[in-house]
Amino acid sequence: MTEHGSIYEVPEGQEEPSDKAWLQRLFDNMWLLLALGFMVPFLSYTVWAWVELLLAKKAELP
């Protein structure tokens, strides 16, 4: 089936949108995506919660 062109190629005309070059660069840089994909949830979910748990005062018995 690839004789006339693969189904998995980016359709013509959409390969490199010139007005969104920065976005295309982001799409094509897997290491940057990996770094962002780790750091954003790590800071927002893990670090923030960890700090709150560290600062939580011990509950006192009534």
Next chain:
Amino acid sequence: MGNLLPDKSRVCATTGLPVCNSAQLFIKLNAVFGVVALLIGVTAAFLLALTRWETVALLEPANYYKYLTVHGLNMLVFWILFMEMAILYFASTSLLNSRNFSRALSWGQVVLMLTGFLTVNYSIFMDRASVLMTSYVPLRAEQEFYLGLILFAVGALLGCVNFLGGLFIAKRDKTYKGSIPLVVFGALAAVIIAIFTIVHGAVALIPTWLWSIGVLENAPDGAWYRMIWWGFGHASQQINVCAMVSVWYLMATLTTGSRPLNETVCRVAFVLYILFINLASAHHLLVDPGVSAPWKMWNTSYALYLAVLASMIHGFTVPAAVEVAQRKKGIGGLFGWLTKAPWKDPGFAAFFLSLLIFGFGGGITGVTLGTHQINIIAHNTLRIPGHFHMTVAGGTSLAFMGLAYYVVPLIFQRDYPARALARIQPYIFGFGIVLMGIGMTLAGSLGVPRRHPDIDFTGAQIPPHLGDAGPFLAVVGIGGTIAATGALIFILLTVYTVFLGKSNKGRAMTSWQKPEQDRLTKSLITTHWNPEEEKLRPKGTLVLTGIFLASFAVYYFANWKALVDVWPVK
């Protein structure tokens, strides 16, 4: 042919895609282990469904927790992650015209994951680890349970590294033009999410393992453990979402010849997943006292809604792409593209049902239950498993079953037998899951708890009053039994095909579709055409989207009304 050596690869007679022999071996191994895990999980599902059906009450409480642990880990972790590894090998080789990155890493992945899978199941079946999937401390399993999970996670990490290596050599060797294909981009998003997930799993489980063997005197802090563990437990389900959406795009193309309507929009949606979907882990801590309301609201509402937006983008672009492809074949009318779709093709039926069940069932309930305020009337009730059975089972598992109806004939090169049974299997499984999900949701709305074998708390002195939940729990039992039967049919058909199916070597796989449907689909796949033509506009999908948003609004505001009924605002 890219960087593939002719004597170490072949060309698929059906798709024309190159198949790397090394990748093919690891696709086969992972798929077989995945189906074994599914068989174990489905067997446990039968027992659990017939236990929560109060009039049957099959299992004793102790056994209920044992089989719930078996079910949770085999279905949510082992079956899904083995299948995802198979997808990663396929995406980084056949779709990139490239070879497998490293045989050593691949063997490491398979051996470690298999060892972990066997070790954990041994531990649970020997009554050494009935601690449920979450294994909350200070509940303690025997040490091999944690070690098995750690080995499995490290194996999965090796699979991710092998995938990234595969992308690296494909780019270096220029085996493809332009950007990586959308399906591979989706797999990359799943890998990035997986790395975050596995790191959290290691951070939660390694100290717990050290405590279980006596190296650490005290168990990890409970609040800390829950927070870190859910960075693993829920995030692992986000890998599923990403892989499932990639499978949707792939199956839409294979079964209807569709093309993504706009590559950029689809990729932006995957980037939103990469950045924000893992924040959903915070849903599990919405009633925990250790973390603040701003943390809960930011993570589960404001930021996470960007990932919800991504799901809604995919939920629109996938059916819209199918509609456009159908219109390109000359099918008219508002919903002609749906009524004349290849519903007897189990690949199409499974993927499209997966999309509907995930969107209407899992998506709407998920966003609603994840709202900080509403969560207080739903937390730890059966509504939660009602939600995630429609996302993970009705969504991901069903999509993976649809994928198998194509991958097994293409990779194992054997055709499925009993094709009439295979054609109805997705409907049996999908119907059962929806029925069970509805039963769980309604029973949960009456306050029936999750993770408990009965609703009177095993003869508690002061049993809670949970209304007339009995009929809804019967629906859970009946739906669960039907779904498990559907899954069992899939397993039997697939195992038979893998070992005894009729060989299709040297020819195309036997098509699931009528000759005319098949011809039109292949014609769309093999020719370049523009999906943005004016006459192909996806009007029917727009109407479906309107119905979806209206359903969403009704369910969401009905839940606010339910909350007000519990705590009236005066």
